[in-house]
Amino acid sequence: MASKDNPAKDRWLAELFDRSGRDLLRFLASRLPNSHDAEDLAQEVYLRLLRVDDVGVIRDPRSFALRVASNVAHEHRMLLRNRLEHSPEALEGQPAEDPGPYDRAWQAQEMRRLGEVLRTLNPTCRAIVLMHRRDHMTYQEIADFFGLSVGMVKKHLSFGLAACRDFLQRTRRASRPGEGRP
């Protein structure tokens, strides 16, 4: 947890958020396209974002948007917990408090397969993903390294991200809770 003396780090969501952030992480990790929960979350976040009068004033819109999503996810979980006390049937199909060994194994496998997706990218694209996400180089530094424009670096990164995203949508669509996991 970042202390008050140290400003928030640009490490991933885990350090940026408190407990409610972990809810969002879990939610995003188990995110199922076309599921009710996902739609509800997006709807509620959308409504809350509309409440902001002047968007120009928000210093870090990404943190802000994710914070709102995280709060909604947290409240959703709290709401479910109350509801579940009265209806044991609804207990099925909800992500557990902590991922059990089965979930962890599944996540590990997903991570491995995503690594394979990275390896199918063209070498420059893959190198840029590693340099930015693993080695923490800035776009300008990566651009200087390859002799590319920053715009091209971003294009490569977008391409890599799209590939990862397509893979996740395909594999997660194939595995919803209640239907068994691969």
Add this chain to the structure above:
Amino acid sequence: MSATAERELNAIREAATEWVVQLSSHDLTERRRAEFMTWLRRSPAHVAEYLDAEAAWQAMTGAATQDASAIRDVVREAGDVVDFPARVLPPREPMSRTRRMTWAAAAVFLLAIGVPIASLLLRSGADVYITHLGETRRVNLTDGSTVELNTQSKVRVEMSATAREVFIDGGEVFFKVAKDPARPFRVHSASTVVRALGTEFNVHRQTDRTVVTVVEGRVAVTAPSDESAPLAAELGAGQRVSVPMTRAAVVSMAPSSVEAARAVAWREQRLIFENESVAGAVAEFNRYNARQLRVDDPKLRAQRISGVFKADRPDALVDFLTKTGNVRAVEQASAIHLSLEP
């Protein structure tokens, strides 16, 4: 879903992907930030696709972190052989005063509408820099200080309004600290802390100790010990102190005099040995080169040598030893084995 609807969704999906990449820029303009919020608020579908893209970004980060491939090897697949020269990186833009004041005003506004502001505070200079085997790197910090990383090093830099902190997770780093009396410059290596005002010094975090060498100016070094109070020492130019990693071993902090220039010769990719054991020289070369040297014979390991070498030329050391002594070199796939002629 109709064809039009599907096209629209794909357009939103693509835009969301691009936005996530955009938002990771270091130099995002205020206008772009406002543009993002405007785009995001267009419909729940925009929000849904954005969150999906962020989830993929997170997963991609996880997969990237587990990929241990060297960039050199990855790029070589494309047919280009890439070198890692020490490079001077463009300085980060320091935040101007007016921008800082706008954010302060924004923070107050957002407090009024009940939004937690912890995550909205000034973006830190919390950056991570890493060098791989044989790589050196120089980074200019926002305060005008320079940080030079030697081979296989990793630092985290955190600059705030009240302090300048650098954490060495491993390796060797040379600092040229700009004077800023309002903000102390502190370097952390395990639990050793080096404090400087305006000075040039080298910090080498090894597995069992941290060695601090001052080239110019003065630094204060503190480390916790098993005594009640932490031990401290003040070092001037040409002085060095070696602080063990384990608390129990921190019993004294008497600085010794050294040839500071020798300690930082690595900055010019040079290694200077003066009556150094062959074992020590070989170990030093191995820090910088994928092609490693091996010496098993204890008699050879104990021999002394002196000389100046380029860090990326272990073959020069091999030549030196085979020509001036009765040393034999056997080249193998991954290493060069040195032994005494029988």
